[in-house]
Amino acid sequence: MSESTAVATATATARNSFPSPYEQAPPAGAEGWKDLYAYNLVFQDDRREVEESKFWFCDSQHWPTVTKPFETIGFEFAVGCLGQYNARQLLIPTANGIEYRIHNGYVFMSPVAVDPEHIEARVPEFMKRAGHYFENWDSLLQNWHGKLRSTIAEIEALDFTALPDAIPLEDVLSGKGTSPATEFLENYDRLISLAYRAWQYHFEFLNLGYVAYLDLFMFCKELFPRIPDQAIATMVQGVDMELFRPDDELKKLAKIAVRDGLTGLFEDTSDAEGTLAAIAAHASGSAWTQAWNDAQDPWFNFTTGNGFYAHDQYWRDVPAIPLGFIKGYIQRLQDGADIDRHVDELVAERDRITSEYAELLDGDALATFHGKLGLARVVYPYVENHNFYIEHWTMGVFWRKARQLSAVLHEAGFWPEANDMFYLRRDEVREVLFDYVNGWMVGAPAIGPSRWPAEIERRRGIIDALSTARPQPALNTPPEVITEPFTLMLWGITDDQIQNWLGKGDTPEGTLKGMAASPGIAEGRARVISSADQLFEVQEGEILVAPVTAPSWGPIFGKIRATVTDIGGMMSHAAIVCREYGMPAVTGTGTASVQITTGQRLRVDGNTGTVQLLDD
Template structure:
């Protein structure tokens, strides 16, 4: 390893108390000793954008299905010329990835195959997308129909007299198999269109870079902004409900949102309350199938299961509306800016270039919404149903004595859950106690201790020797991992003290006090005028975007969720800073330059921790709006 390399995974000891952690995961998910030379020859980066915390054994289903299907569509369905899939490993509990390149000699032969396959989708986009909607909704319905009740003391006599010939144990095993298979199917659908969305944008992006030398990345991104996206519907539904509560005179009934049953009962009993409750119930299905996390963890809270979350956001919107604030996204302004920039650049082109430009732009705008919309249908809705059913199964086996806590199943791999389930149905079938209750409680506790220990140590941002230049387009656009970013990680940046550099993800400049958030549980701490600083944001954080002035994240590129959402909310964002959330302290005064991708700690402002309480609140209230400087083409 050279001096400017990241550590080898083979040279890193786990956190104290996490010895034996590899036993928690399947053999193909960890770095094997006999493959050291091969694995050290690759560059691995930590995907903290999608998996920011330690992944429990059952939760590996998320990245196994997601990244496997991503690669499947690149490599086997579409034959994207320069990009195969991404290898993945778990190291000390965190997810690491390594893009798989396409040999130079194979790129050209893949072009006609790709054009035929991708071309069919681009030419029939709306029809195929409508078909996709039916497929994914059907899959969600199938998942929702699954049930994991305990086995009865005896088989129903009607099953005997009808000659059915099977028992509920057979159905229970089949339902678990269906839970896994249906989720895998959903992740196949996830990537049916997604990579094409990225390809269309990358094609437009590359064309612009060719015909407009020196064009900022932001200018290209702005030409596709202001489109209607279903991912914003959950937040938009909350805003509509807040406005309706004011219209119906119900605003005084949102003081106890931490108790949703009490709040909803009070509203329903009030004059006009029935109308509001009907609107609330209409919004719930499907738009409250929305997680405060990213859908990859069993502990992620979904609005539908925790109604105190949407009710709290509605209450906050009511207060902001009563204070005379505008809570809607500035869609009209985004469209005006989009059209202005598009026209200015169009005037620089020859007729031949203009025809190509308009064709590529039209395609990019057509497919761009899917890049975010799929997130609602898969990560939020599908995975919400998946985790709800998985929790039901875990709780049922807890009642049978397999583990002491309701979440015990998530410390087993999914193949081990199948074994435990077969153990349960076998004990039921033969009339003898299952073995699991005498085996799993101690083992689950051992694994829980290991997972807790792994949580105490942050992962390295990357492993092994990085390439001289990062060229893989998805790595650049989605994760924001550039050669400059790697220099930052290695401490080789020429940035001055107090400055962080990242991706200029959403234009504008803003100043304000930092609010460092490491999980969605801290969202209630965000105050008006804050600069949000986080390892990564989730799309469901939308309700706080009307409060904050700018966003700073550790990871993410131009096409990351954080970047797209910030552009659609019209606020500055710098993504992919690498370490900002671990080095910036809440209360420090920041200047976020989303035009140049810099975040600066401004000395001489209220950045001392002792001022992070009431003094900062007063300072924030004294500010009447963000300091914004719009970027120009």
């Protein structure tokens, strides 16, 4: 997450450490914010010495905005499962899990080091466990798809409806012996447990994908000490990724609309129902309507966010979003633009770079290089593809069911607005359900409607107040050297970046320094956005500047010249997507979305990781 102007100003003066979480007061109106979260998720006063001894960084790449109490399920499940696969399942020699805390509403993380004395003993165990997956990747991944689709179907089958006035007669006469209240409680428990199961599956392959790439990366650095990081990344680019399929479906629909003379029906895509009805009624609209229906499941289970927030909007639920993107593609096609992503060019560049370095090797070194590269290319697609299946598809169904539950309790008087359940922790929701069920069972009013509306308004005010302040990029004193591989590759938290955040870098005035995430140089006017709601403001030829991007922003990548983000490493979604679109990108700048304003001219150098402000 980009910092506030105050934070950005503070980094201009060199310092040796970041603020302690114990020395940062919450914004006005957010007093008492810790009470909203579970005790283990916040910095406790009696643990100050322990917590201040650790370095924490803000994971605004995945949680860019304040997290409401129910939404902590995202990082509790995701980061917990990441750690489980590192420390307990795969026994990765140099990487355990990552601790996490909420501070002033934002998510902070601290990697857990492996005791150096244990590294050697973990190597053979890791080789047996990871080796089995690498040797049987295709069959195990096929099994993974089956397990995950089954889990999604189980979540989809859950249903939350208001309890009836009386138990159905057929249930009584059949001797069923239980009531709808039983299923109501069971469905909530299953909703949570199925989401947790899906996150277990999420990391079954992901960490191995990172490990294989990191193994290639370290091998290349050993053989070619001066090889650029981007050259290694280029060696695995140009793969067929399912994460791009939703965007490809939009392009196909735009082409059909142009071919069949339907373009005039896309004037007002905000009226999705009217637009779809007009197309269906058109004499030439059947092919487009069929293609639209075919794309819905699964490819329109795609969020404009990242899947971790209850307010994320999904294409399937809000058809005006994909229709708006299709309208944009239609306009570009009519202007004679090429909207296709040319994978053949990426593959050609990939093969050229690979051959140049391979020609420098022979014997065992060449064989090892080809072996490591071959494995990385096999596993690399999962690093992005999983994102569609878990964050987008699974979580889209999860949030849809959670909103259905919240609406039932809203109708029962527990809270003033349909989605107010998300201001409660999931354990509190369980208490509310017992209250609701118990009132129904005994024929008396539940207690919650007299308690929760006022409490939710208090919490809403706190969340709104927390949202007025941006977080620090990090907390406490950083280590002398960042070595944890995932911190480096995924989040881009490098030694140089930390020095920049501390105001100790050697970057010239008027220039921002980040990670050289995708090669190329581009100049243009900045378009600064902070959410998907602003995507339709992006104009042709602009440079996108954002705290972080989402994979579903693909439809605007054909319009922009480059991308700049506040956080992210070489293996972040923004970096990977930009490389696959052949677009310059600088990630991990820390403050770009605050220091740059829309309309400024920028020069983005994705080869060196610099962003030059050409005017004010």
